[in-house]
Amino acid sequence: MTPQPDPHPPGGHAPGWLPPTPAQTVGPFFGYALPFTGGGHIAGHGDPDTITVHGRVFDGASGPVPDALVEIWQADRDGCLAGAPGSLRHDQVTSEVVGRDGTAFTGFGRVPTDADGHWAVRTVAPGPHRPGATPYLAVAVFARGLLRHLYTRVYLPERADHVRADFPDLPAERLDTLLAVRERAGLYRFDIRLQGERETVFFDFC
Amino acid sequence: MRPPTPLTGEPTQRDIDAAMAEADRRPPPDPDHPDRDYPPYRSSALRHPKQAPLPVVDPEAVELTGPVFGVTDVSALDNDLTLGQTGEPAGQRITITGRVLDRTGRPLAGQLVEIWQANAAGRYAHDLDQHPAPLDPNFTGSGRCLTDSDGEYNFTTIRPGAYPWRNHLNAWRPAHIHFSLFGTAFTQRMVTQMYFPGDPLFPYDPVLRSVTDQSARDRLVAVYDHDLSLPEWTLGYRWDIVLGGPARTLFEDR
Ligand SMILES: [Fe+3]
Numbered sequence: 001m002t003p004q005p006d007p008h009p010p011g012g013h014a015p016g017w018l019p020p021t022p023a024q025t026v027g028p029f030f031g032y033a034l035p036f037t038g039g040g041h042i043a044g045h046g047d048p049d050t051i052t053v054h055g056r057v058f059d060g061a062s063g064p065v066p067d068a069l070v071e072i073w074q075a076d077r078d079g080c081l082a083g084a085p086g087s088l089r090h091d092q093v094t095s096e097v098v099g100r101d102g103t104a105f106t107g108f109g110r111v112p113t114d115a116d117g118h119w120a121v122r123t124v125a126p127g128p129h130r131p132g133a134t135p136y137l138a139v140a141v142f143a144r145g146l147l148r149h150l151y152t153r154v155y156l157p158e159r160a161d162h163v164r165a166d167f168p169d170l171p172a173e174r175l176d177t178l179l180a181v182r183e184r185a186g187l188y189r190f191d192i193r194l195q196g197e198r199e200t201v202f203f204d205f206c
Numbered sequence: 207m208r209p210p211t212p213l214t215g216e217p218t219q220r221d222i223d224a225a226m227a228e229a230d231r232r233p234p235p236d237p238d239h240p241d242r243d244y245p246p247y248r249s250s251a252l253r254h255p256k257q258a259p260l261p262v263v264d265p266e267a268v269e270l271t272g273p274v275f276g277v278t279d280v281s282a283l284d285n286d287l288t289l290g291q292t293g294e295p296a297g298q299r300i301t302i303t304g305r306v307l308d309r310t311g312r313p314l315a316g317q318l319v320e321i322w323q324a325n326a327a328g329r330y331a332h333d334l335d336q337h338p339a340p341l342d343p344n345f346t347g348s349g350r351c352l353t354d355s356d357g358e359y360n361f362t363t364i365r366p367g368a369y370p371w372r373n374h375l376n377a378w379r380p381a382h383i384h385f386s387l388f389g390t391a392f393t394q395r396m397v398t399q400m401y402f403p404g405d406p407l408f409p410y411d412p413v414l415r416s417v418t419d420q421s422a423r424d425r426l427v428a429v430y431d432h433d434l435s436l437p438e439w440t441l442g443y444r445w446d447i448v449l450g451g452p453a454r455t456l457f458e459d460r
Contacts, residue, residue, distance in 0.1 A: 017309045020450030021425055022417040023239045024399040025247075027384060029330040033322030033348035034386060060252035073273055073392045081267055085276030088318075088350075095281040095290065108273035129267045138268045138392050145249030147240035147416050149397060150259075151269070170260070194253050204259035205269055205393040205452045 023148035028067050030142075031112060035069070036088050038099025039110040042072065042123035045102030049077075053137065053154055053180060053188045054120035057113050059145075060195030064117025068143035070192070072109035072121055072154075075135060079127035083107030125156060134162040136178075141192055150202045154190045157182050170201070177201050217374040219410060222246050226415050233418065238450065240416035247412045248373055265393060265452055272392040275318035275352065285351035287323075287363035295345035297326025297364035301434055302400070304445040305357045306387060313357025314449065320386040321361060322348040328367030328381075337370050362440060368407055380407035380414060387447060394451035401427045402443070 026034075043050040053072075057065040075081045084104035091098045100106055109121040126135040137154040155163045155178050167175055177200045180188035193200050217225075225246040234241035242254035262269075283289050288299060306314045324330050324347065327339040331346045345364065353359050366381045382399040389395065401414060408414055417423040425448075434442020 018307060018311055018448045019422065019425065020238050020309060021396065021398055021447045022422050023396060024384075024413060024416075024426065026386075026397045027399075029324075029332040029335060030322060030384065032330075032332055032346065033320060033384070060256075063252070065253065071395075073268065073271075075268060081271040083271075083273050085274050086278045087273060088275065088279040090278065090281040090284070092281065095283060106273060133266065136268065140392065140395050142397055143253055145247070145251075145253035147242050147244055147247065147250060147254075147413075149395065150242075150255065151393070167260075174257075195255055199255055199257050201257075202255055202259045204261050205265045206261050206263050 025144060025147050026069060026142040026149070028144040030069060031067075035110060035112045036097040036099065039087075040119070040121040041099065041102075042074070042105075042107065042109040042121055044105060047124060049124065050122050051125050051156075051186050051188060052120055052122045053190055054118065055180075055190040055192060056117040057119065057141065057143070057192045058117060058194065062196070064113070064115075065143055065194065066113055066115045066117055068113040068117070068119075068141060068146075068192075070109075070111050070113065070119045070121075071140040071142070072123070072137050073140075074107050074123065074137045075126040075129045076105045076107065077124045077127045079129045079133075079135065081107065081129055134159050134166050139192075141194075143194070146194070150194070151205065152192065152200050152202050153178055154188075155179050156188060173198070174201050216372070217248075219374060219376050222374045222377070222412055223410075226412060229416075230418050237419040238422050241418075244412065244416045246373075247416055269393045270391045272388055272390060272394065274316075275388070276316070277352070279318060280350050280352055284349050285359075285361050287321075287345065287347060287349045287361065290346070291344040293344040295325065295342050295364050297342075297345075297367075299362065299440045300365050301360070301362050301436065301440040301442045302383070302428065302445060303358060303360045303434060303442070304428075304447060306353050306359060306447050306449065307357060308389070308394070308449055308451075313353070313355075314389060315353055315355045315357055317353040317357070317359075318350060318388055319353060319359040320348070320350045321363075321383050323363065323366040323383040324369050324381075326364050326367050328369030330369075335369075339367070339369070365402070365441075368405075373412060378407050378410065380405040380411050385447065387449060389449040389451060391451050394449040396447070396449055398447075399426065400445050403427055403430055 428443040428445035
Protein backbone atom coordinates (compact mmCIF):
# COMPACT_ATOMS: atom_id res chain seq x y z
CA MET A 1 0.00 0.00 0.00
CA THR A 2 1.16 3.56 -0.63
CA PRO A 3 2.60 5.01 2.58
CA GLN A 4 0.50 7.69 4.23
CA PRO A 5 1.76 10.02 6.94
CA ASP A 6 1.55 8.30 10.29
CA PRO A 7 -1.60 9.59 12.04
CA HIS A 8 -0.45 8.25 15.37
CA PRO A 9 3.33 8.42 15.38
CA PRO A 10 4.92 6.33 18.10
CA GLY A 11 6.41 8.23 20.99
CA GLY A 12 9.19 10.60 20.11
CA HIS A 13 8.63 10.62 16.36
CA ALA A 14 7.71 13.82 14.60
CA PRO A 15 4.16 13.86 13.17
CA GLY A 16 4.00 13.43 9.43
CA TRP A 17 6.77 10.87 9.31
CA LEU A 18 5.97 7.75 7.38
CA PRO A 19 5.38 4.71 9.58
CA PRO A 20 7.91 1.95 8.92
CA THR A 21 7.13 -1.32 7.19
CA PRO A 22 6.84 -3.95 9.94
CA ALA A 23 9.46 -6.69 10.28
CA GLN A 24 8.66 -10.36 9.66
CA THR A 25 10.72 -13.45 10.37
CA VAL A 26 13.36 -14.55 7.87
CA GLY A 27 11.72 -18.01 8.11
CA PRO A 28 13.43 -21.35 7.55
CA PHE A 29 13.98 -21.20 3.79
CA PHE A 30 16.32 -18.22 3.21
CA GLY A 31 19.22 -20.60 2.59
CA TYR A 32 19.13 -20.53 -1.20
CA ALA A 33 18.59 -16.77 -1.39
CA LEU A 34 20.64 -14.87 1.17
CA PRO A 35 23.92 -16.72 1.92
CA PHE A 36 26.54 -16.20 -0.78
CA THR A 37 29.91 -17.60 -1.78
CA GLY A 38 32.64 -16.20 0.44
CA GLY A 39 30.10 -14.51 2.72
CA GLY A 40 32.35 -15.05 5.73
CA HIS A 41 35.59 -13.93 4.04
CA ILE A 42 35.55 -10.27 4.96
CA ALA A 43 39.35 -9.89 4.97
CA GLY A 44 41.14 -9.43 1.66
CA HIS A 45 43.23 -12.02 -0.17
CA GLY A 46 46.66 -12.46 1.34
CA ASP A 47 46.00 -10.14 4.24
CA PRO A 48 48.81 -11.04 6.65
CA ASP A 49 47.00 -10.08 9.80
CA THR A 50 43.51 -11.58 9.78
CA ILE A 51 41.42 -12.83 12.66
CA THR A 52 38.69 -15.47 12.70
CA VAL A 53 35.61 -14.85 14.80
CA HIS A 54 33.35 -17.84 15.26
CA GLY A 55 30.74 -19.19 17.60
CA ARG A 56 27.43 -20.91 17.91
CA VAL A 57 23.89 -19.61 18.15
CA PHE A 58 21.89 -21.19 21.00
CA ASP A 59 18.20 -21.10 21.88
CA GLY A 60 16.64 -20.89 25.35
CA ALA A 61 17.04 -24.66 25.89
CA SER A 62 20.78 -24.39 25.07
CA GLY A 63 20.10 -26.16 21.79
CA PRO A 64 21.89 -25.10 18.62
CA VAL A 65 19.98 -22.88 16.18
CA PRO A 66 20.69 -24.40 12.77
CA ASP A 67 18.61 -21.92 10.79
CA ALA A 68 20.05 -18.57 11.83
CA LEU A 69 21.80 -16.01 9.67
CA VAL A 70 24.57 -13.86 11.16
CA GLU A 71 25.53 -10.59 9.50
CA ILE A 72 28.59 -8.52 10.36
CA TRP A 73 29.26 -4.87 9.54
CA GLN A 74 32.52 -3.29 10.64
CA ALA A 75 35.22 -0.70 10.11
CA ASP A 76 38.51 -1.66 8.48
CA ARG A 77 41.69 -1.75 10.54
CA ASP A 78 42.04 2.03 10.16
CA GLY A 79 38.54 2.62 11.53
CA CYS A 80 37.16 3.56 8.12
CA LEU A 81 33.45 2.76 7.62
CA ALA A 82 33.29 3.47 3.88
CA GLY A 83 32.95 -0.21 2.98
CA ALA A 84 33.28 -0.80 -0.76
CA PRO A 85 30.53 -2.49 -2.78
CA GLY A 86 31.14 -5.96 -4.17
CA SER A 87 30.37 -8.36 -1.31
CA LEU A 88 28.00 -10.31 -3.58
CA ARG A 89 29.95 -9.86 -6.82
CA HIS A 90 28.36 -11.80 -9.67
CA ASP A 91 29.89 -13.56 -12.62
CA GLN A 92 28.88 -11.76 -15.81
CA VAL A 93 28.45 -14.97 -17.81
CA THR A 94 26.68 -17.37 -15.47
CA SER A 95 25.05 -14.86 -13.07
CA GLU A 96 26.47 -16.99 -10.20
CA VAL A 97 27.76 -15.21 -7.12
CA VAL A 98 31.55 -15.43 -7.23
CA GLY A 99 32.17 -13.37 -4.10
CA ARG A 100 34.27 -10.28 -3.48
CA ASP A 101 37.41 -9.61 -5.46
CA GLY A 102 39.60 -9.66 -2.36
CA THR A 103 41.17 -6.27 -2.96
CA ALA A 104 38.51 -3.83 -1.73
CA PHE A 105 37.33 -4.06 1.88
CA THR A 106 33.52 -4.22 1.91
CA GLY A 107 33.15 -4.51 5.70
CA PHE A 108 30.15 -6.80 5.28
CA GLY A 109 29.87 -10.49 6.10
CA ARG A 110 26.90 -12.84 6.00
CA VAL A 111 27.00 -16.46 7.16
CA PRO A 112 24.26 -19.00 7.84
CA THR A 113 24.68 -21.26 10.86
CA ASP A 114 25.40 -24.92 10.13
CA ALA A 115 23.47 -27.92 11.48
CA ASP A 116 25.28 -27.42 14.79
CA GLY A 117 24.45 -23.72 15.04
CA HIS A 118 28.02 -22.76 14.19
CA TRP A 119 29.17 -19.75 12.16
CA ALA A 120 32.57 -18.20 11.38
CA VAL A 121 33.98 -15.14 9.63
CA ARG A 122 37.57 -14.34 8.70
CA THR A 123 38.19 -10.63 8.95
CA VAL A 124 40.51 -7.93 10.29
CA ALA A 125 40.37 -6.45 13.77
CA PRO A 126 38.52 -3.14 13.28
CA GLY A 127 40.20 0.12 14.18
CA PRO A 128 38.58 2.90 16.24
CA HIS A 129 35.88 4.59 14.14
CA ARG A 130 36.58 7.90 15.90
CA PRO A 131 39.44 8.94 18.15
CA GLY A 132 39.02 7.18 21.47
CA ALA A 133 36.18 4.91 20.33
CA THR A 134 36.21 1.25 21.29
CA PRO A 135 36.08 -0.75 18.04
CA TYR A 136 33.69 -3.64 17.54
CA LEU A 137 31.94 -5.75 14.94
CA ALA A 138 28.25 -4.82 14.60
CA VAL A 139 26.12 -7.96 14.37
CA ALA A 140 22.58 -8.60 13.15
CA VAL A 141 21.03 -12.00 13.93
CA PHE A 142 18.13 -13.44 11.93
CA ALA A 143 16.45 -16.81 12.49
CA ARG A 144 13.33 -18.81 12.02
CA GLY A 145 11.27 -18.11 15.13
CA LEU A 146 12.70 -14.61 15.47
CA LEU A 147 9.97 -12.24 14.28
CA ARG A 148 12.37 -9.30 14.15
CA HIS A 149 16.15 -9.50 13.90
CA LEU A 150 18.45 -8.68 16.82
CA TYR A 151 21.51 -6.46 17.08
CA THR A 152 24.57 -7.12 19.18
CA ARG A 153 28.29 -6.26 19.09
CA VAL A 154 31.47 -8.33 19.19
CA TYR A 155 34.18 -6.64 21.23
CA LEU A 156 37.65 -8.19 21.27
CA PRO A 157 38.91 -9.11 24.75
CA GLU A 158 42.06 -6.99 24.38
CA ARG A 159 39.70 -3.98 24.77
CA ALA A 160 37.81 -5.32 27.78
CA ASP A 161 38.73 -2.36 29.99
CA HIS A 162 37.39 0.10 27.43
CA VAL A 163 34.18 -1.90 27.04
CA ARG A 164 33.63 -1.84 30.80
CA ALA A 165 34.10 1.92 30.75
CA ASP A 166 31.62 2.24 27.86
CA PHE A 167 28.92 0.30 29.75
CA PRO A 168 29.44 1.25 33.41
CA ASP A 169 25.91 0.18 34.42
CA LEU A 170 26.02 -3.27 32.88
CA PRO A 171 26.58 -6.14 35.35
CA ALA A 172 29.79 -8.06 34.71
CA GLU A 173 28.04 -11.27 33.65
CA ARG A 174 25.97 -9.34 31.08
CA LEU A 175 28.97 -7.41 29.83
CA ASP A 176 30.87 -10.67 29.32
CA THR A 177 28.37 -11.71 26.65
CA LEU A 178 29.70 -8.88 24.44
CA LEU A 179 33.33 -9.93 24.77
CA ALA A 180 34.78 -12.51 22.41
CA VAL A 181 37.02 -15.11 24.03
CA ARG A 182 40.54 -15.47 22.64
CA GLU A 183 41.10 -19.18 21.93
CA ARG A 184 44.54 -18.77 20.39
CA ALA A 185 46.36 -16.15 18.37
CA GLY A 186 43.91 -14.81 15.80
CA LEU A 187 40.99 -17.04 16.81
CA TYR A 188 38.11 -15.62 18.81
CA ARG A 189 34.95 -17.30 20.06
CA PHE A 190 31.65 -15.42 20.25
CA ASP A 191 28.55 -17.46 21.10
CA ILE A 192 25.12 -15.89 20.71
CA ARG A 193 22.52 -16.99 23.26
CA LEU A 194 19.08 -15.87 22.19
CA GLN A 195 17.44 -16.60 25.52
CA GLY A 196 18.03 -17.73 29.06
CA GLU A 197 21.20 -18.25 31.03
CA ARG A 198 24.00 -15.96 29.85
CA GLU A 199 21.61 -14.44 27.32
CA THR A 200 23.53 -12.19 24.95
CA VAL A 201 23.08 -8.45 25.38
CA PHE A 202 21.06 -7.17 22.43
CA PHE A 203 20.74 -3.49 21.56
CA ASP A 204 17.89 -1.20 20.66
CA PHE A 205 19.08 1.88 18.78
CA CYS A 206 16.89 4.84 19.66
CA MET B 207 6.79 -37.61 -3.23
CA ARG B 208 6.14 -38.83 0.29
CA PRO B 209 2.87 -38.47 2.11
CA PRO B 210 3.17 -36.19 5.13
CA THR B 211 3.38 -37.70 8.60
CA PRO B 212 0.23 -36.44 10.28
CA LEU B 213 0.73 -34.18 13.25
CA THR B 214 -0.72 -35.49 16.47
CA GLY B 215 -1.15 -33.78 19.80
CA GLU B 216 -0.42 -30.40 18.28
CA PRO B 217 -2.47 -27.24 18.90
CA THR B 218 -5.47 -26.78 16.66
CA GLN B 219 -6.29 -23.63 14.73
CA ARG B 220 -8.82 -22.87 17.46
CA ASP B 221 -6.05 -23.00 20.08
CA ILE B 222 -3.90 -20.68 18.00
CA ASP B 223 -6.87 -18.35 17.36
CA ALA B 224 -7.32 -18.03 21.12
CA ALA B 225 -3.61 -17.32 21.60
CA MET B 226 -3.70 -14.68 18.85
CA ALA B 227 -6.75 -13.01 20.44
CA GLU B 228 -4.89 -13.00 23.75
CA ALA B 229 -1.81 -11.44 22.15
CA ASP B 230 -3.97 -8.76 20.50
CA ARG B 231 -4.96 -7.58 23.98
CA ARG B 232 -1.31 -7.12 24.97
CA PRO B 233 0.15 -4.28 22.87
CA PRO B 234 3.74 -4.92 21.75
CA PRO B 235 6.56 -2.64 22.94
CA ASP B 236 6.67 -1.11 19.44
CA PRO B 237 3.28 -1.12 17.65
CA ASP B 238 5.02 -0.94 14.26
CA HIS B 239 6.71 -4.32 14.69
CA PRO B 240 5.97 -7.78 16.07
CA ASP B 241 6.79 -8.52 19.66
CA ARG B 242 9.56 -11.16 19.49
CA ASP B 243 7.71 -12.93 22.28
CA TYR B 244 4.61 -14.02 20.35
CA PRO B 245 3.35 -17.38 21.66
CA PRO B 246 1.04 -18.21 18.69
CA TYR B 247 4.18 -18.47 16.52
CA ARG B 248 5.51 -21.42 18.44
CA SER B 249 9.08 -21.29 17.11
CA SER B 250 9.45 -17.96 18.91
CA ALA B 251 9.12 -19.59 22.34
CA LEU B 252 12.80 -20.47 22.79
CA ARG B 253 14.19 -17.87 20.43
CA HIS B 254 13.15 -14.51 21.88
CA PRO B 255 15.35 -12.76 24.45
CA LYS B 256 13.82 -12.48 27.90
CA GLN B 257 15.92 -9.46 28.82
CA ALA B 258 14.86 -6.07 27.49
CA PRO B 259 17.21 -4.81 24.77
CA LEU B 260 19.85 -2.37 25.98
CA PRO B 261 18.86 1.08 24.66
CA VAL B 262 21.57 2.97 22.83
CA VAL B 263 20.38 6.56 22.72
CA ASP B 264 23.32 7.89 20.76
CA PRO B 265 24.30 5.19 18.26
CA GLU B 266 27.91 5.01 17.15
CA ALA B 267 29.03 5.65 13.60
CA VAL B 268 29.29 1.90 13.11
CA GLU B 269 25.53 1.48 13.36
CA LEU B 270 24.82 4.76 11.55
CA THR B 271 26.59 3.50 8.45
CA GLY B 272 26.10 0.25 6.61
CA PRO B 273 27.29 -1.93 3.79
CA VAL B 274 26.94 -0.59 0.27
CA PHE B 275 26.20 -2.54 -2.86
CA GLY B 276 26.62 -1.70 -6.52
CA VAL B 277 26.49 -2.92 -10.08
CA THR B 278 28.87 -5.79 -9.41
CA ASP B 279 26.52 -7.21 -6.72
CA VAL B 280 23.62 -7.95 -9.07
CA SER B 281 23.43 -9.30 -12.57
CA ALA B 282 21.11 -7.76 -15.10
CA LEU B 283 18.62 -10.63 -15.12
CA ASP B 284 18.48 -11.14 -11.35
CA ASN B 285 15.21 -9.23 -11.04
CA ASP B 286 13.36 -11.60 -13.39
CA LEU B 287 12.77 -14.86 -11.52
CA THR B 288 11.07 -16.40 -14.55
CA LEU B 289 14.39 -16.48 -16.48
CA GLY B 290 17.54 -18.50 -16.12
CA GLN B 291 16.09 -21.97 -16.60
CA THR B 292 15.40 -23.94 -19.75
CA GLY B 293 11.64 -23.38 -19.65
CA GLU B 294 8.95 -21.14 -18.27
CA PRO B 295 7.95 -21.63 -14.63
CA ALA B 296 4.40 -22.74 -13.94
CA GLY B 297 2.01 -20.20 -12.50
CA GLN B 298 0.69 -16.68 -12.92
CA ARG B 299 3.41 -14.27 -14.03
CA ILE B 300 3.37 -11.07 -11.94
CA THR B 301 5.27 -7.81 -11.71
CA ILE B 302 6.02 -6.27 -8.32
CA THR B 303 7.28 -2.75 -8.06
CA GLY B 304 7.50 -0.09 -5.41
CA ARG B 305 9.70 2.50 -3.82
CA VAL B 306 12.09 2.14 -0.91
CA LEU B 307 11.77 5.21 1.31
CA ASP B 308 13.07 6.42 4.63
CA ARG B 309 10.64 7.76 7.21
CA THR B 310 10.86 11.31 5.88
CA GLY B 311 9.69 10.02 2.51
CA ARG B 312 13.10 10.38 0.88
CA PRO B 313 13.65 7.69 -1.79
CA LEU B 314 16.65 5.46 -1.19
CA ALA B 315 18.52 4.94 -4.46
CA GLY B 316 21.05 2.19 -5.20
CA GLN B 317 19.67 -0.08 -2.50
CA LEU B 318 20.05 -3.84 -2.69
CA VAL B 319 16.66 -5.58 -2.53
CA GLU B 320 16.72 -9.37 -2.19
CA ILE B 321 13.63 -11.59 -2.45
CA TRP B 322 12.81 -15.29 -2.12
CA GLN B 323 9.58 -17.21 -2.37
CA ALA B 324 7.79 -20.52 -2.88
CA ASN B 325 6.75 -21.64 -6.35
CA ALA B 326 3.20 -21.54 -7.69
CA ALA B 327 2.39 -24.79 -5.88
CA GLY B 328 3.62 -23.43 -2.55
CA ARG B 329 6.91 -25.36 -2.47
CA TYR B 330 10.34 -23.89 -1.74
CA ALA B 331 13.39 -25.09 -3.64
CA HIS B 332 14.88 -26.06 -0.26
CA ASP B 333 15.55 -29.63 0.88
CA LEU B 334 13.85 -29.01 4.21
CA ASP B 335 10.57 -28.10 2.51
CA GLN B 336 9.17 -31.63 2.16
CA HIS B 337 5.49 -30.94 1.77
CA PRO B 338 3.95 -32.94 -1.06
CA ALA B 339 3.64 -30.25 -3.71
CA PRO B 340 5.70 -30.36 -6.90
CA LEU B 341 9.05 -28.66 -7.28
CA ASP B 342 9.30 -26.62 -10.46
CA PRO B 343 12.49 -27.30 -12.45
CA ASN B 344 12.06 -23.90 -14.05
CA PHE B 345 11.80 -21.89 -10.84
CA THR B 346 14.30 -21.45 -8.04
CA GLY B 347 12.54 -18.50 -6.44
CA SER B 348 15.26 -16.04 -5.48
CA GLY B 349 16.16 -12.69 -7.01
CA ARG B 350 17.74 -9.32 -6.31
CA CYS B 351 18.02 -5.84 -7.77
CA LEU B 352 19.21 -2.35 -6.96
CA THR B 353 16.72 0.49 -6.56
CA ASP B 354 16.92 3.15 -9.28
CA SER B 355 17.42 6.89 -8.76
CA ASP B 356 13.77 7.20 -7.60
CA GLY B 357 14.28 4.44 -5.05
CA GLU B 358 12.21 2.07 -7.16
CA TYR B 359 12.67 -1.69 -7.37
CA ASN B 360 11.07 -3.99 -9.91
CA PHE B 361 10.69 -7.77 -10.06
CA THR B 362 9.07 -10.14 -12.51
CA THR B 363 8.16 -13.46 -10.93
CA ILE B 364 5.24 -15.84 -10.51
CA ARG B 365 2.61 -15.63 -7.86
CA PRO B 366 3.63 -17.96 -5.01
CA GLY B 367 1.19 -20.49 -3.62
CA ALA B 368 0.02 -20.77 -0.04
CA TYR B 369 1.82 -23.55 1.82
CA PRO B 370 1.28 -25.71 4.89
CA TRP B 371 3.63 -25.54 7.87
CA ARG B 372 3.82 -27.29 11.18
CA ASN B 373 3.06 -24.51 13.62
CA HIS B 374 -0.24 -26.21 14.44
CA LEU B 375 -2.81 -28.55 12.89
CA ASN B 376 -3.95 -27.27 9.49
CA ALA B 377 -1.58 -24.30 9.55
CA TRP B 378 -1.24 -22.60 6.13
CA ARG B 379 0.84 -19.56 5.32
CA PRO B 380 -0.90 -16.98 3.11
CA ALA B 381 0.97 -16.45 -0.16
CA HIS B 382 3.94 -14.15 0.47
CA ILE B 383 7.31 -13.06 -0.84
CA HIS B 384 10.24 -12.58 1.55
CA PHE B 385 12.11 -9.26 1.24
CA SER B 386 15.51 -8.20 2.58
CA LEU B 387 16.70 -4.57 2.53
CA PHE B 388 19.57 -2.53 3.96
CA GLY B 389 19.09 1.26 4.01
CA THR B 390 21.93 3.67 4.62
CA ALA B 391 22.55 2.59 8.23
CA PHE B 392 22.94 -0.88 9.74
CA THR B 393 20.05 0.04 12.06
CA GLN B 394 17.75 0.37 9.03
CA ARG B 395 18.29 -3.27 8.10
CA MET B 396 14.97 -4.90 7.34
CA VAL B 397 13.70 -8.40 6.63
CA THR B 398 10.00 -8.72 6.04
CA GLN B 399 7.32 -10.39 3.91
CA MET B 400 4.95 -9.00 1.29
CA TYR B 401 1.42 -10.39 1.08
CA PHE B 402 -1.25 -10.31 -1.65
CA PRO B 403 -4.51 -8.39 -1.22
CA GLY B 404 -7.63 -10.23 -0.15
CA ASP B 405 -5.96 -13.48 0.91
CA PRO B 406 -8.52 -15.52 2.91
CA LEU B 407 -5.71 -16.99 5.06
CA PHE B 408 -4.81 -13.67 6.75
CA PRO B 409 -6.92 -14.22 9.89
CA TYR B 410 -5.40 -17.65 10.52
CA ASP B 411 -1.71 -16.82 10.14
CA PRO B 412 0.28 -16.11 13.32
CA VAL B 413 3.24 -14.69 11.39
CA LEU B 414 1.20 -11.91 9.77
CA ARG B 415 -0.89 -11.44 12.90
CA SER B 416 2.25 -11.03 15.03
CA VAL B 417 1.93 -7.45 13.79
CA THR B 418 -1.01 -6.75 16.08
CA ASP B 419 -1.79 -3.18 14.96
CA GLN B 420 -4.17 -3.42 11.99
CA SER B 421 -2.83 -0.33 10.19
CA ALA B 422 0.72 -1.67 10.56
CA ARG B 423 -0.38 -5.09 9.32
CA ASP B 424 -2.03 -3.48 6.28
CA ARG B 425 1.37 -2.06 5.32
CA LEU B 426 2.57 -5.60 4.58
CA VAL B 427 -0.07 -6.09 1.88
CA ALA B 428 0.61 -5.05 -1.73
CA VAL B 429 -2.08 -3.42 -3.85
CA TYR B 430 -3.14 -4.66 -7.24
CA ASP B 431 -2.33 -1.91 -9.76
CA HIS B 432 -4.05 -2.37 -13.09
CA ASP B 433 -1.81 0.22 -14.75
CA LEU B 434 1.18 -1.98 -13.91
CA SER B 435 -0.33 -5.04 -15.54
CA LEU B 436 1.03 -5.71 -19.00
CA PRO B 437 -1.40 -6.98 -21.66
CA GLU B 438 -1.19 -10.74 -22.11
CA TRP B 439 1.93 -10.84 -19.93
CA THR B 440 1.77 -9.99 -16.19
CA LEU B 441 -0.47 -8.80 -13.39
CA GLY B 442 0.99 -5.82 -11.54
CA TYR B 443 1.32 -5.30 -7.80
CA ARG B 444 2.67 -2.23 -6.04
CA TRP B 445 4.30 -2.33 -2.62
CA ASP B 446 6.28 0.55 -1.13
CA ILE B 447 8.68 -0.13 1.72
CA VAL B 448 9.57 2.34 4.48
CA LEU B 449 12.78 1.64 6.39
CA GLY B 450 12.83 2.65 10.05
CA GLY B 451 15.86 3.14 12.23
CA PRO B 452 16.73 5.81 14.76
CA ALA B 453 16.21 9.48 14.00
CA ARG B 454 19.96 10.01 13.72
CA THR B 455 20.00 7.93 10.53
CA LEU B 456 17.79 10.57 8.91
CA PHE B 457 19.52 13.77 9.89
CA GLU B 458 23.13 12.71 9.84
CA ASP B 459 25.09 14.43 7.07
CA ARG B 460 26.80 11.79 5.09
FE1 LIG C 1 7.86 -18.26 3.45
